[in-house]
Amino acid sequence: MLTGEGLVEEYRRTHQGSQKLHERAVKTFAANGATHIVRVLDPFRPYITRAQGSRKWDIDGNEYIDYLMGHGALILGHSHPEVVQAVQKQMAKGVHYGENHELEVELAELIKAMMPMAERVAFFSCGQEANMMAIRLGRIFTGRKKVLRLQENFHGWADELVHEGSAGVVADQVNVIPFNDLDKVEEELAKKEYAVLLTEGGGAFMNGRVPIDFDFAQALPDLTKKYGTIWVLDEVVTGFRDAPGGWQSVAGVKPDLTTLGKCVGGGLPIGAVVGRADIMEAFNPETPPERRIPHTGTWNANPLLCSAGIAACKLYQSGEPQKKARQLADYLRERGNEVLKERDISGRLYSRTVVHLYLGTIDYEPSDDTMPPTEDIKKIMDPALDPVYTRLCLHLLQHGIAVATKGFYVLSAAHTTEDVDQTVDAFSDSLDAMIEEGTLSQALRVR
Numbered sequence: 001m002l003t004g005e006g007l008v009e010e011y012r013r014t015h016q017g018s019q020k021l022h023e024r025a026v027k028t029f030a031a032n033g034a035t036h037i038v039r040v041l042d043p044f045r046p047y048i049t050r051a052q053g054s055r056k057w058d059i060d061g062n063e064y065i066d067y068l069m070g071h072g073a074l075i076l077g078h079s080h081p082e083v084v085q086a087v088q089k090q091m092a093k094g095v096h097y098g099e100n101h102e103l104e105v106e107l108a109e110l111i112k113a114m115m116p117m118a119e120r121v122a123f124f125s126c127g128q129e130a131n132m133m134a135i136r137l138g139r140i141f142t143g144r145k146k147v148l149r150l151q152e153n154f155h156g157w158a159d160e161l162v163h164e165g166s167a168g169v170v171a172d173q174v175n176v177i178p179f180n181d182l183d184k185v186e187e188e189l190a191k192k193e194y195a196v197l198l199t200e201g202g203g204a205f206m207n208g209r210v211p212i213d214f215d216f217a218q219a220l221p222d223l224t225k226k227y228g229t230i231w232v233l234d235e236v237v238t239g240f241r242d243a244p245g246g247w248q249s250v251a252g253v254k255p256d257l258t259t260l261g262k263c264v265g266g267g268l269p270i271g272a273v274v275g276r277a278d279i280m281e282a283f284n285p286e287t288p289p290e291r292r293i294p295h296t297g298t299w300n301a302n303p304l305l306c307s308a309g310i311a312a313c314k315l316y317q318s319g320e321p322q323k324k325a326r327q328l329a330d331y332l333r334e335r336g337n338e339v340l341k342e343r344d345i346s347g348r349l350y351s352r353t354v355v356h357l358y359l360g361t362i363d364y365e366p367s368d369d370t371m372p373p374t375e376d377i378k379k380i381m382d383p384a385l386d387p388v389y390t391r392l393c394l395h396l397l398q399h400g401i402a403v404a405t406k407g408f409y410v411l412s413a414a415h416t417t418e419d420v421d422q423t424v425d426a427f428s429d430s431l432d433a434m435i436e437e438g439t440l441s442q443a444l445r446v447r
């Protein structure tokens, strides 16, 4: 059993190629050598050279079961053969025509077929661009400026999207209020100052680390309509991950605008705003200039991306990949929670196709294991526990399991029950090692 400094020493010994790359990278990338905050780890995360299905391999030949899955974009797994074939074919035919082409029409039609609220579609390069544009559209349509957002909901790193209080941010028109509090939403909307209410599909933080109450979500269409605010539902993570119709089809809600990203591009970068035709008239060149948006963006709907998106969306239509990912997530939660309970660890796995690990006080045992054992957002997001999640992440990496440092597992249709069994073994060994070395604090033990 690897414990204490022995874990770090063994990790360095078995990841020498990654260490060399990390030493080069720190001279260039200010974020301790990483190009995304999720890729920062002490001593370093592995440098990956290849991925296929549910697995990826690093420069030292170590194999991992991957639970990052392209930050949630790869519900089909890595390099799905139909996506690879489509992209290879398109690559040879041209990456970018700087012109209109059939593939963009086909991709938009596939989106419309799956998400009936999508009367119009506009493409961007990533999810946050779609969110920025949705805010602009809402402002033009309503003639108002303010944006209402919910605590812990994440929409990107741009000023008006990032977490409240982030350094260097100017977001004077944004008001962030508590989550799941309908009275507070109504109190704000009643001021009739808000252009947009922006909320995350599935709940806050990667498809529901903090779950959203369905009653709350279902009240939002009427409430926003009553006070003349545009409801933008951010389905960048949930868009076609939860169901062919997105999370909105699961929750039974219809927003005015939906933003999409991640899975829709089949693994290539994409963003989309879809929704009401009257709101999206701002893109129409006939619209008077004071209400018009000249839509630019070098990479919008480029043929290479569209080829991947079409191949992927065709597979999403049946709902089978989503169903498989969900079944594996159910299995991971079930087996993983047995491990936690056997060890009297005060924590639970919960949520849907992105399985979240909660460590902290168990306020009650939910009857439905998609829910965390507390409603207290502060406990769920408690930064004091970050070192525990990070330590677990390092143990798991050394066991061949790649998870994000915050402790969530993104499932795909390429994972297998054997993958989950192997993961649960690694999870239990890692937790045993943490109990032994004392990094799973006494507060997280029930006895």
Ligand SMILES: Cc1ncc(COP(=O)(O)O)c(C=O)c1O
Pocket: 071, 126, 127, 128, 129, 131, 154, 155, 156, 157, 200, 206, 234, 235, 236, 237, 261, 262, 270
């Ligand atoms: C809910 C949500 N919205 C928007 C974004 C931003 O998307 P992108 O990183 O593609 O700009 C993210 C990114 O993780 C997200 O989780």
